[in-house]
Amino acid sequence: MCSEPSSDAAPAARCLLCNVGCPVRVIRSGPDQYLPDYVPHAGYAGLCGRGSVLVELLDHPERIHESHRHAPGGRVVIGTETAAKEIAETLRSAGPAAILVDGNFDVDAIAAVGRLAAAVGARWSVCVEASDAGLVHGLDSSALGAASLVGPEALAAADAVLIIGNAYATHPVAAHWIFEAKTSHPRMKIFAIMDACGVTAGFAGAVFQPRLAPGEAARAVDAIASGKADGLGPDSKVLAACAKALGEAEKPAIVVGANLGYADAQALGKAVAKLAAKVGATVCPLTTYGNAWGAMRAGAAAGAGCPIELMKSGPKTLLVIGRDMGKPAALKGVERLMYVGPMPNETSRAASLVMPAAFAFESAGRALLGPGREVSFGPLLAPPAGVPTLREVLAMMGAGADARGDVSKPAAGAPDVPCGKAEQPADGAIVLALACDPFDFADGSLTRQASWPRSVRPRPVLAMAASDAGAAGLVNGEVVRVDGPAGSARVEVQTSEAQRPGQARASAAFAELRSIFGWAPGVRVVGDPATVRLRKV
Amino acid sequence: MSEAIAGREVERRVVLDLDRCIECKSCMAACWYGHGRMTGINFVEVGPAVLPLVCRQCDEPACVEVCPAKAMERGPTGVVARAAFSCRACGSCVRACPFGVLSLEMVGHQVAKCDLCDDRLERGLEPRCVAVCPTGALRFATPPEIESQGLTVLGGRVAGDHPIRRR
Numbered sequence: 001m002c003s004e005p006s007s008d009a010a011p012a013a014r015c016l017l018c019n020v021g022c023p024v025r026v027i028r029s030g031p032d033q034y035l036p037d038y039v040p041h042a043g044y045a046g047l048c049g050r051g052s053v054l055v056e057l058l059d060h061p062e063r064i065h066e067s068h069r070h071a072p073g074g075r076v077v078i079g080t081e082t083a084a085k086e087i088a089e090t091l092r093s094a095g096p097a098a099i100l101v102d103g104n105f106d107v108d109a110i111a112a113v114g115r116l117a118a119a120v121g122a123r124w125s126v127c128v129e130a131s132d133a134g135l136v137h138g139l140d141s142s143a144l145g146a147a148s149l150v151g152p153e154a155l156a157a158a159d160a161v162l163i164i165g166n167a168y169a170t171h172p173v174a175a176h177w178i179f180e181a182k183t184s185h186p187r188m189k190i191f192a193i194m195d196a197c198g199v200t201a202g203f204a205g206a207v208f209q210p211r212l213a214p215g216e217a218a219r220a221v222d223a224i225a226s227g228k229a230d231g232l233g234p235d236s237k238v239l240a241a242c243a244k245a246l247g248e249a250e251k252p253a254i255v256v257g258a259n260l261g262y263a264d265a266q267a268l269g270k271a272v273a274k275l276a277a278k279v280g281a282t283v284c285p286l287t288t289y290g291n292a293w294g295a296m297r298a299g300a301a302a303g304a305g306c307p308i309e310l311m312k313s314g315p316k317t318l319l320v321i322g323r324d325m326g327k328p329a330a331l332k333g334v335e336r337l338m339y340v341g342p343m344p345n346e347t348s349r350a351a352s353l354v355m356p357a358a359f360a361f362e363s364a365g366r367a368l369l370g371p372g373r374e375v376s377f378g379p380l381l382a383p384p385a386g387v388p389t390l391r392e393v394l395a396m397m398g399a400g401a402d403a404r405g406d407v408s409k410p411a412a413g414a415p416d417v418p419c420g421k422a423e424q425p426a427d428g429a430i431v432l433a434l435a436c437d438p439f440d441f442a443d444g445s446l447t448r449q450a451s452w453p454r455s456v457r458p459r460p461v462l463a464m465a466a467s468d469a470g471a472a473g474l475v476n477g478e479v480v481r482v483d484g485p486a487g488s489a490r491v492e493v494q495t496s497e498a499q500r501p502g503q504a505r506a507s508a509a510f511a512e513l514r515s516i517f518g519w520a521p522g523v524r525v526v527g528d529p530a531t532v533r534l535r536k537v
Numbered sequence: 538m539s540e541a542i543a544g545r546e547v548e549r550r551v552v553l554d555l556d557r558c559i560e561c562k563s564c565m566a567a568c569w570y571g572h573g574r575m576t577g578i579n580f581v582e583v584g585p586a587v588l589p590l591v592c593r594q595c596d597e598p599a600c601v602e603v604c605p606a607k608a609m610e611r612g613p614t615g616v617v618a619r620a621a622f623s624c625r626a627c628g629s630c631v632r633a634c635p636f637g638v639l640s641l642e643m644v645g646h647q648v649a650k651c652d653l654c655d656d657r658l659e660r661g662l663e664p665r666c667v668a669v670c671p672t673g674a675l676r677f678a679t680p681p682e683i684e685s686q687g688l689t690v691l692g693g694r695v696a697g698d699h700p701i702r703r704r
Contacts, residue, residue: 036570039662048669168561179557438561456565
């Protein structure tokens with residue numbers, strides 16, 4: 001099958017591994033061999049490493065191609081329609097039943113999940129990164145109008161920018177337009193609220209580094225708006241300078257990602273909205289999931305509930321679509337687990353029944369990259385023979401083929417996610433928070449099995465202060481064990497003079513690292529930083 | 538210059554604007570997938586920054602001179618590239634390169650080498666690393682073209698807006 005250059009009539013395929021939503025294309029380089037094709041076309045401004053990985057995922061050797069049951073004697077392959085009917089029947093009859101769908105499918109597929117849930121009498125929910133959910137709720141519940149919420153291309157017109165989070169690392173292509181703005185306005189002031197050791201900090205005129213305490217980033221943004229920076233430390237004069245620059249600019253802009261301690265994200269969204277309204281700034285939200293906004297809004301419009309409440313309610317039968325729920329302990333109490341998705345993961349391995357489904361980028365659909373940024377996308381390539389799209393799967397299960405997701409209304413109504421408690425590290429301990437990066441998508445469930453992310457970073461890297469490393473007798477590049485509240489993992493130490501002592505960062509894409517945090521409903525809020533200790537192996 | 542090296546030189550090279558590199562390694566990923574999952578771009582730590590090292594397409598390439606298998610050659614377009622089947626992974630070119638841009642890859646016992654994506658040059662497109670770079674840090678240009686944009690070209694291969702001060 002050959003991919004022809006897209007015509008003006010056909011919508012481009014889109015990378016949805018972040019909400020920049022870069023157009024992507026492939027070129028055939030041999031029989032059944034495809035390469036990413038980087039050509040200038042509408043909307044193209046570059047492609048980060050994650051986007052380049054998409055082509056490898058299309059033909060990944062571990063991909064799920066057949067429906068199967070896990071039985072005591074091994075795997076039993078069954079027909080696709082048989083599997084679909086069995087899943088639907090099990091949801092209908094073996095209750096209480098629930099459906100969890102990953103938010104990176106297109107909005108109409110998500111609406112179809114809602115139809116299926118209604119048809120079989122199951123509760124359901126949409127899962128996105130906790131930080132994305134918080135940011136969407138925070139901004140959607142604010143009074144900020146849709147015209148003030150912009151995509152990264154609008155940043156080219158800015159003449160003062162506040163960047164919250166390590167945006168150049170988490171969303172490299174978004175940096176394209178900030179550089180364009182800087183070319184147009186060489187004296188443009190760039191402020192950052194983030195770790196001083198992150199790459200974005202090197203391009204900012206001034207950086208405020210919040211402590212890794214949930215709520216701290218939001219307090220910093222509030223301080224810019226109010227002028228009161230009590231308790232934020234001596235760096236807080238940066239916030240006053242930022243307030244002045246944004247207030248004096250003709251076209252100020254605020255870029256906000258939410259990787260500073262996830263429980264902060266909703267409060268951060270609200271604080272950013274207040275500040276933007278005060279200084280007349282546009283806001284460019286950057287989410288980890290490309291379709292985070294579409295997923296949350298389509299889900300809310302179609303009756304989806306909160307995923308935490310859903311799991312707390314104790315479903316006996318659970319269908320998971322496309323999401324890696326992690327260790328089986330997270331699904332305690334579920335008696336019948338079923339999985340639908342493109343790639344194997346912990347959840348599919350624990351499921352009794354597994355069905356393949358195409359990746360979101362293998363079918364045409366709609367996504368909402370941000371308020372007012374609905375895009376229609378075409379397939380990068382058709383899925384392998386015998387692998388249905390998610391909408392086809394849901395139609396087989398009885399959801400009907402004509403569901404249409406409604407993304408017009410804000411995803412309001414979510415309760416405020418409580419900020420976790422600030423950790424006070426004892427001697428020798430540091431506070432560790434996880435963040436997304438340009439090499440892996442979100443929790444790594446899609447990209448950690450690809451060759452390039454594995455080659456560039458085979459193990460987790462822990463970025464920490466040089467003074468903390470020295471005090472622990474560790475050197476740059478040393479492999480150590482990090483002990484957290486719920487386990488330990490091996491990491492490679494990377495020291496930096498710029499990192500605040502007592503704090504450290506690592507990528508969220510490593511399951512072995514996430515597992516040491518002990519995130520669970522009622523125990524620790526997902527994404528909260530945790531106190532850890534390092535020891536030599 | 539030996540006969541093997543004589544020939545047309547490249548006009549345009551990949552030039553790195555030091556003040557725009559955000560260390561995202563998009564260039565490395567593009568090179569990896571465009572060259573059979575081997576990359577011709579290495580990274581080096583320069584103080585706090587991690588910058589890409591791209592083949593400089595030297596006028597007198599040491600890698601070509603030392604290759605015992607004639608795997609490294611300057612082609613008709615002037616691009617110095619590696620013939621994959623001829624390469625024996627002896628590593629002579631890796632040691633000879635004065636800029637450290639070559640790496641000895643274990644997969645397939647082949648050496649990864651920048652070929653300026655000659656398959657794309659034939660289509661009138663820029664090398665992959667340049668095409669994906671989100672900030673325009675990597676440019677495919679001649680030194681006069683770089684200088685016309687107000688940048689200082691350093692050693693013919695890197696550029697910045699000031700000869701000494703870096704961001």
